[in-house]
Amino acid sequence: MTTAVSRPGSPRPVTPLTILASKLDRLVQTAGTGIDPSWLAELCDARELAGGLDPYLSQYTTPESPALRWLARRTAAEDWTRHAAAGRAAPLEQEMLSGHVEGQLLKMLVHATRAHWVLEIGMFTGYSALAMAEALPADGRLVACEIDAEVAALAQACFAGSRGGRRIQVRVGPAQDTLAELAAARRVFDLVFIDADKAGYGGYLDTLLDDALVARHGLICVDNTLMQGQPWLPGERTANGAAVAAFNRQVAADPRVEQVIVPLRDGLTLIRQVEAEP
Numbered sequence: 001m002t003t004a005v006s007r008p009g010s011p012r013p014v015t016p017l018t019i020l021a022s023k024l025d026r027l028v029q030t031a032g033t034g035i036d037p038s039w040l041a042e043l044c045d046a047r048e049l050a051g052g053l054d055p056y057l058s059q060y061t062t063p064e065s066p067a068l069r070w071l072a073r074r075t076a077a078e079d080w081t082r083h084a085a086a087g088r089a090a091p092l093e094q095e096m097l098s099g100h101v102e103g104q105l106l107k108m109l110v111h112a113t114r115a116h117w118v119l120e121i122g123m124f125t126g127y128s129a130l131a132m133a134e135a136l137p138a139d140g141r142l143v144a145c146e147i148d149a150e151v152a153a154l155a156q157a158c159f160a161g162s163r164g165g166r167r168i169q170v171r172v173g174p175a176q177d178t179l180a181e182l183a184a185a186r187r188v189f190d191l192v193f194i195d196a197d198k199a200g201y202g203g204y205l206d207t208l209l210d211d212a213l214v215a216r217h218g219l220i221c222v223d224n225t226l227m228q229g230q231p232w233l234p235g236e237r238t239a240n241g242a243a244v245a246a247f248n249r250q251v252a253a254d255p256r257v258e259q260v261i262v263p264l265r266d267g268l269t270l271i272r273q274v275e276a277e278p
Helices: 016-030 037-059 066-077 080-085 100-113 127-135 149-159 175-184 198-210 239-253
Strands: 117-121 141-146 168-172 189-194 214-223 257-262 268-273
Touching (some): 066 100, 066 127, 100 189, 100 214, 117 127, 127 141, 127 149, 141 149, 149 168, 175 198, 189 198
Parallel strands (some): 141 168
Antiparallel strands (some): 257 268
């Protein structure tokens, strides 16, 4: 499977729900005149059910801050096809942004865990980092790992002038190198958000647990763990889809943790450490 990068301002469906809604819409649009009216009405109802959920969630979720709204617009306006043409190992696209509802959930988790130190592995243009930083106390800090220097610079420009942005420390380079430095400094985090290369997910989780980078009361959040439905759908998977499916199996088999997958956007897994049984 190949991935086409969407044009500025024209995001493509990339979550199980938006893909389903898009498929249902195409079926309605291409339905012939010979279709049984009751069957077509059922199909239209299914389209409305699938297509209306995300807008409803956004409508009744606390609005994003002006800084987050501007960052989202700046990301959508970027020509990511130019970045794809630059020969990057993995394409970048506007759909990688966490967005309003997931950003608000992450803010809630910062408040709920009373986090002072937050770690993000995979920052992109910084929406999730800024959302979490806005929820931190004045002396709180967020360390954001990003491998792409150009994208990191764009994120830092978006942070400039925002109150939350002053709490963010950006580390550019391979995340495992940054994790080793943080472990050597004995840094411990209350909340960790992983949204980076999917093939690296298992290694990041092991490093976090093995090197005691997460507080015992801490929470690990992992994005894209439903990956467009690929983990459970039959047929060919992308490399990312296969990596996410393998990661989900790894987490489920790990006795050190317990977890739940939240079906928000492309899936968000919440992981906490558990005490070993005597």
